[in-house]
Amino acid sequence: MKNSTFRCFFIYLFLTILAGCAGRQAPAPVVLLNSQVESGSEEYTASTYVVRPGDTLYAVAWFTGNDYRDIAEFNKISKPYTIFPGQELRLTAPIVKTPTRHKTTNKTTRSTHPTSQPLDKRSIDPPNPQAYVDRKENVKPQNVTSVKKPVTSVKKTSPKGFPDRVKTWMWPAEGEVVDTFSKAESGNKGIDIAGARGSNVVAAADGKVVYAGSALRGYGKLVIVKHTDTFLSAYAYNDSILVKEREWVYAGQKIATMGSSGTDSVKLHFEVRYRGKSLDPLRYLPKK
Numbered sequence: 001m002k003n004s005t006f007r008c009f010f011i012y013l014f015l016t017i018l019a020g021c022a023g024r025q026a027p028a029p030v031v032l033l034n035s036q037v038e039s040g041s042e043e044y045t046a047s048t049y050v051v052r053p054g055d056t057l058y059a060v061a062w063f064t065g066n067d068y069r070d071i072a073e074f075n076k077i078s079k080p081y082t083i084f085p086g087q088e089l090r091l092t093a094p095i096v097k098t099p100t101r102h103k104t105t106n107k108t109t110r111s112t113h114p115t116s117q118p119l120d121k122r123s124i125d126p127p128n129p130q131a132y133v134d135r136k137e138n139v140k141p142q143n144v145t146s147v148k149k150p151v152t153s154v155k156k157t158s159p160k161g162f163p164d165r166v167k168t169w170m171w172p173a174e175g176e177v178v179d180t181f182s183k184a185e186s187g188n189k190g191i192d193i194a195g196a197r198g199s200n201v202v203a204a205a206d207g208k209v210v211y212a213g214s215a216l217r218g219y220g221k222l223v224i225v226k227h228t229d230t231f232l233s234a235y236a237y238n239d240s241i242l243v244k245e246r247e248w249v250y251a252g253q254k255i256a257t258m259g260s261s262g263t264d265s266v267k268l269h270f271e272v273r274y275r276g277k278s279l280d281p282l283r284y285l286p287k288k
Contacts, residue, residue, distance in 0.1 A: 044063065046091070048090055049089045051089060056215065056216075057071060057077065058216050060083070060089060062216060062224065065276035065277075066276075067211075067226065068211065071090070075089050164228065169284045171204070171286070172193070172203070172235060172268060173199065173258060176195075177282075178192050181278070181279075181281065189271055190270050193267060193268045197257075197258060198258065199258045200254050200257065200258075201258055202251075202254050203249045203253050204251065205225075205227045205233065206250050207225040207228075207249060209243045209246065209249060210226045210232070211223065220237045220238065220260075220261030220263060221237070221261045221262070222236045223243060231274055232276075233273070234270065235270060236268070237269050238268075239257045239258060239266075241256050242256055243255045
C-alpha cells in the first residue's frame with residue numbers, strides 16, 4: 001500500500017515538472033540596435049598606445065579606432081609619420097592649461113564734469129523739407145525691359161561634430177556575401193561581397209572620411225569612414241577611390257568602385273569597428 005502511494009506521488013510530481021517545462025517560452029532573441037555594441041566585445045579604451053615592431057601610424061589608428069591625423073597632431077608627428085617600437089602615443093588631445101588672470105584692484109573715480117560740451121541749438125541746420133523729395137517734373141521715366149531673378153546657391157554645410165549614435169546602416173554594395181565574420185584570431189574580421197568590377201561602393205552610414213589610400217597592408221585601396229566618436233567602417237579591395245580624407249559623406253553616397261586590389265578576386269571587404277574592435281557587420285546591416 002505504501003509503495004503504491006509513493007509511486008503515485010512521484011508520477012504526479014514528474015508530470016507537474018514536465019508541464020512546467022512545456023509551458024516555458026524560449027528567451028527572446030538578442031537584436032543589436034544601430035549603435036548597440038555586442039556584450040563582451042574587447043574594445044580599445046586606453047588613452048595611450050605603446051608601439052610594437054611592425055606598427056605603422058595608420059595601423060595604430062585603425063586598431064584603436066582613431067583618425068591617424070589626430071594621433072599625429074596629439075604627438076607632434078609630421079610626415080611621413082615615422083614611429084618607433086616602444087614609443088608611447090597619446091590617443092586623446094592633451095589638456096591645455098589656461099593661464100589664470102589676476103584681479104586688478106584699481107578703482108576708477110567718477111567725474112562730475114560733463115564729457116561733452118552742450119551744443120548750441122542755433123548751430124544745427126534747420127531741416128530742409130525738399131531734401132528727400134523729388135519733384136514730379138524732375139523724375140525721368142525709365143523703360144524696364146527685363147527683370148532678372150537673383151541667383152541663389154545653397155551650399156551644404158558640413159556637420160560640426162560626430163553624432164552620439166549611428167542613425168541607420170545600409171548595405172555598402174550589391175552582390176552575394178561570399179564570406180562572413182569570424183571571431184577566430186586569424187578569421188575574417190568583416191564580410192566579403194562579390195560583385196562586378198567597377199560597381200558602386202557606397203557609405204554604409206553618414207560620417208567623415210578619415211583614411212583613403214593603400215598604406216594598410218592586406219586591404220588594397222581602402223576607405224575608412226568615421227560615423228561617431230567610437231564607430232568606424234572600412235571598405236577594402238577597391239578599384240578606385242572617389243573621396244578624399246576629411247570629407248563628410250552621407251549614407252548611400254558613392255565613395256569607391258569595387259575591384260580586386262590586395263586580393264585575388266573582385267569583391268568588397270567591409271568591416272565595422274567599435275573603438276577598434278571588429279564587430280559582425282551582419283548584426284547591423286538590414287536584413288535582405
